[in-house]
Amino acid sequence: MRVEDPDVEVLARRPDIIRAFRKILPEEAVIAEEEALRVYETDGLTAYREIPMIALLPSTTEQVSAILEYCFEHGVKVVPRGAGTSLSGGALPLADGVLLAMAKFNRILDVDFENRCVVTQPGVTNLAITEAVEHERFYYAPDPSSQIACTIGGNIAENSGGVHCLKYGLTTNNVLGLETVLITGEVVRFGGKHMDAEGYDFLGLMTGSEGLLAVITEVTVRILPAPETARAMLIGFPSNEAAGDCVASVIAAGIIPAGMEMMDRPAVHAAEEFVHAGYPLDVEALLIVELDGPEAEVDHLIGRVEEIARGSGATTFRVSFGEEERLRFWAGRKAAFAAVGRIAPDYYCMDGTIPRKRLPQVLSRISRMSETYGLGVVNVFHAGDGNLHPLILYDANKPEELAKAEAFGADILKLCVEVGGVLTGEHGVGVEKRDLMGVMFDEDDLNTQQRVKCAFDPQSLLNPGKMFPTLHRCAELGRMHVHKGELRFPDIPRF
Amino acid sequence: MMTVLKPADALQLREAVAWAAAEEEPVEVVGGGSKAALGRPLDVEHRLEVSALTGIGLYEPEELVMSAAAGTPLREIEARLGERCQQLAFEPADYGPLLGGAQGEGTIAGVFACNLSGPRRIKAGAARDHLLGFRAVSGRGEAFKAGGRVIKNVTGYDMCKLLTGAFGTLAVLSEVTFKVLPAAEAARTVLGFGLDDQAALAAMTRAVGGPFDVTGAAHLPGPLAALSSVGAVAGAGRAVTAVRIEGPGPSVRYRAERLASAMGESGPVAELDGEDSRAFWREVRDVAPFAADRDRHVWRLSVTPSAAAKVVREVSGALDALGFYDWGGGLIWLAVAPAGDGAQGAQTAERVVRGALARAGGHALLVRAPEAARAAVPVFQPQPEPLARLTARIKESFDPHRVLNPGRMYEGV
Numbered sequence: 019m020r021v022e023d024p025d026v027e028v029l030a031r032r033p034d035i036i037r038a039f040r041k042i043l044p045e046e047a048v049i050a051e052e053e054a055l056r057v058y059e060t061d062g063l064t065a066y067r068e069i070p071m072i073a074l075l076p077s078t079t080e081q082v083s084a085i086l087e088y089c090f091e092h093g094v095k096v097v098p099r100g101a102g103t104s105l106s107g108g109a110l111p112l113a114d115g116v117l118l119a120m121a122k123f124n125r126i127l128d129v130d131f132e133n134r135c136v137v138t139q140p141g142v143t144n145l146a147i148t149e150a151v152e153h154e155r156f157y158y159a160p161d162p163s164s165q166i167a168c169t170i171g172g173n174i175a176e177n178s179g180g181v182h183c184l185k186y187g188l189t190t191n192n193v194l195g196l197e198t199v200l201i202t203g204e205v206v207r208f209g210g211k212h213m214d215a216e217g218y219d220f221l222g223l224m225t226g227s228e229g230l231l232a233v234i235t236e237v238t239v240r241i242l243p244a245p246e247t248a249r250a251m252l253i254g255f256p257s258n259e260a261a262g263d264c265v266a267s268v269i270a271a272g273i274i275p276a277g278m279e280m281m282d283r284p285a286v287h288a289a290e291e292f293v294h295a296g297y298p299l300d301v302e303a304l305l306i307v308e309l310d311g312p313e314a315e316v317d318h319l320i321g322r323v324e325e326i327a328r329g330s331g332a333t334t335f336r337v338s339f340g341e342e343e344r345l346r347f348w349a350g351r352k353a354a355f356a357a358v359g360r361i362a363p364d365y366y367c368m369d370g371t372i373p374r375k376r377l378p379q380v381l382s383r384i385s386r387m388s389e390t391y392g393l394g395v396v397n398v399f400h401a402g403d404g405n406l407h408p409l410i411l412y413d414a415n416k417p418e419e420l421a422k423a424e425a426f427g428a429d430i431l432k433l434c435v436e437v438g439g440v441l442t443g444e445h446g447v448g449v450e451k452r453d454l455m456g457v458m459f460d461e462d463d464l465n466t467q468q469r470v471k472c473a474f475d476p477q478s479l480l481n482p483g484k485m486f487p488t489l490h491r492c493a494e495l496g497r498m499h500v501h502k503g504e505l506r507f508p509d510i511p512r513f
Numbered sequence: 514m515m516t517v518l519k520p521a522d523a524l525q526l527r528e529a530v531a532w533a534a535a536e537e538e539p540v541e542v543v544g545g546g547s548k549a550a551l552g553r554p555l556d557v558e559h560r561l562e563v564s565a566l567t568g569i570g571l572y573e574p575e576e577l578v579m580s581a582a583a584g585t586p587l588r589e590i591e592a593r594l595g596e597r598c599q600q601l602a603f604e605p606a607d608y609g610p611l612l613g614g615a616q617g618e619g620t621i622a623g624v625f626a627c628n629l630s631g632p633r634r635i636k637a638g639a640a641r642d643h644l645l646g647f648r649a650v651s652g653r654g655e656a657f658k659a660g661g662r663v664i665k666n667v668t669g670y671d672m673c674k675l676l677t678g679a680f681g682t683l684a685v686l687s688e689v690t691f692k693v694l695p696a697a698e699a700a701r702t703v704l705g706f707g708l709d710d711q712a713a714l715a716a717m718t719r720a721v722g723g724p725f726d727v728t729g730a731a732h733l734p735g736p737l738a739a740l741s742s743v744g745a746v747a748g749a750g751r752a753v754t755a756v757r758i759e760g761p762g763p764s765v766r767y768r769a770e771r772l773a774s775a776m777g778e779s780g781p782v783a784e785l786d787g788e789d790s791r792a793f794w795r796e797v798r799d800v801a802p803f804a805a806d807r808d809r810h811v812w813r814l815s816v817t818p819s820a821a822a823k824v825v826r827e828v829s830g831a832l833d834a835l836g837f838y839d840w841g842g843g844l845i846w847l848a849v850a851p852a853g854d855g856a857q858g859a860q861t862a863e864r865v866v867r868g869a870l871a872r873a874g875g876h877a878l879l880v881r882a883p884e885a886a887r888a889a890v891p892v893f894q895p896q897p898e899p900l901a902r903l904t905a906r907i908k909e910s911f912d913p914h915r916v917l918n919p920g921r922m923y924e925g926v
Contacts, residue, residue: 130817130819131722132718132722132818132819133817133818133819134721134722155724156722176667177667177671179665179667183664183665184664187638187642188665188667190642190671190674191638191642200899200903204899205899206899206900206903207900208900210817210874210875211817211874212815212816212817212843212874212875212876213634213635213639213815213840213843213844214628214630214634214639214641214678214815215876216815216876216878216893216894216896217678217893217894217896217900217904217922217923218675218678218679218683218904218907219628219641219674219675219677219678219679220675220900220903221674222641222671222673222674222675222677223670223671223672223674223675225671225674226667226670226671227670227671243721243722243723243724243726244724245724245726246724266575266576267575269575269576269577269695270574270575272598272695272696272698273695274694274695311726311760311764312724312726312764312767312768314763314764314766314767314768315760315761315763315764315767315768318761318762318763318764319761371661371663371664371665371666372663373573373576373578373662373663374575374576375573375575375576400665403663403664403665404576404663404664404665405665438661438662438663439661439663440661440663440666440668441668442666442667442668443663443665443666443667444665444667445667446667447667447668447669451668455668455669458661458668458669459658459669460657462655462656462657463657463658463659464669465655465657466651466655466657466659466672466911467659467669467670467672469910469911470670470672470675470907470910471670472910473903473906473907473909473910474903474906485669496909496910496913498534498653498913498914510518510519510520510521510525510528510529511518511519511520511521511565
């Protein structure tokens, strides 16, 4: 990835900028010493590192507003950050920019069971929301695997997913309201506790905008009644095709499981060796299918799923009895990344989505690429929603292996787009995939998106360098390339 | 005289918009025209119809995805989905009869452009939650696409959300790709009788917040229940509170029994199933209780369930208004008889409705009113300053010459 050179003019102003922020924030909330700044040099995509010019730790909306207003007036770039668990470099700092750490926004403000929602500050972790409501048998549905650490503000920036997306949606389907601060310092609210925000759907636009449009200072999410029961099935298959066929047949039968995960043979072996979940080792593909709801429904559907699985050629079929066994079935899948970390010095996690039926074809192409590149690969797959996570195994200490892994990863993502899928299902574009955006979008597509950015942030000060391969100036994007009279009246049926 | 442009394909659609942009000739964008009377009246001389862009392009039931050209009739899509026991889970409403037109005239792009969702919205999400990708022409005359055909996709901004509910003011959709879901094997509706608004809202809140997996919760006061085509509802002679359960047969039986016993604590209950249940929810979805009395203005209010009864009480204390609740109390439908004719009656009603909302939170849309009334009051919820400026900048970025449905949502947008 190409990194833009820091703006020397801004760096020269650093002492003034620090002084200005010390007027807005208390002493300890302005971090300017190199050792302390190093903490922020990377996010979950550790291949990229950059020490920010300054890190700020505001604790009120007014402070965020004052900071952004200053940055807007003085042309200073800003990178917002929650817990910094992004896997795409979405929170990678800039050497000539401010890192705006939202960690002090860590309070849940209002738990409203009557209207089934929670109002919270953005620095609260995903899991903490469920923990705040579970005593009344409610929960917050999206569950990215980093949910212990990742913040709800970051979840909204990235539109985070998890293993239950097919039935319960992504973050975007579970957010009701936001308070945000624009780069001008203006505070704008979208939505509230009610359903469907008025006017243009800024709530939907903000979700997944990767910190490029505004800084989130308050969040309202909906909560759901917890299902009465949940049971998981472990289903082994002699081939990826058979497992893929089973997934399609379950859905064609009208069943939407709470979760449907697939692991290939190397993933099953790595996970079993690591956590001893009791996975069958003589299968080529393993499905974990979870059903939730009232017991009467779950029991009824387990029977139907078993019938479908047998019809697709399943060689093993086990149903969890009791919560402990259900969690054991999941333990291997949840530890899959860590398990892979034990069999290779480093791994590079990809995140494409494909139409499900293309899975066997995509897996066999990935396996051929693996031979070409001479790097191993392990596949885990959110089979219900088509989100594929190939883990490319490499050794960062060997020269050129990282570059090789990145090239292999880019080839996988191009393949995903080629078969009708997309570059990223839940990790975001960030810095990692921005140069691949042209594989999926043409110039007009990207210009339309960048004009949305311009409507929020005309100087491109918020998280620049993420998402888009080339940064156009807003004035240039705004120009219309048509002239009066040059277009003949179109040859269109008129009445 | 109004010119009607009716492009035959996406290429001609692009040419038409490019012409409008170059000549700065604003156009009204319509699909089937079923919702043309929804929004602020337009002052334009050209109509751009996408009704010739039709056809289902892709339908893969096991992938839960369908693509269709913008002008494809909704009824064609629903029929095709029905063949494979699938549906649009957000239960798109048909406001044809409510707005004085025929039933079944809506197009798929109109459904998304207006983001109008039915009773299942509380469970399945809104129209905006189901659009996966699209092709469109912006007001600059540029054809562009966004999203994809897969459910899980965070590649770039979520432009699908921005265009859903933009009422054709940003771009003209030429093709939409959306998520489809299995239709429930069985459905039952538990009815409670004679509850006042406050008690009904409490009952619905308990039902939706409980372990019953509710897919619809509505409350009709006695006079509106009496208009139903469903005997058990019309014949009740008092208010009816309805809660719907859907899913596999054994599960529906089990949950409906438990729900009936929970609701039975506050009064007598009955159950609807089969065609009766379907007919009742169609009426709620299409606002049928307000279709006949054409003199009343119809307002649609999005609120929190806890504030809903108070809003209705305040409005009906000041105006001749009838109201019912959908979305477990999160949606209020009001039919208001304007005091006095024309602009003044509309303005008084608007002040009362939005005044009640200002204290409760939420927003209101004037769905049905004569053209003069829609010109006299803000049809869409007025926006506070920073939000209004942002809205104008978004409009500017897509449609700098204001050629697409200018003023349909807000003046100057």
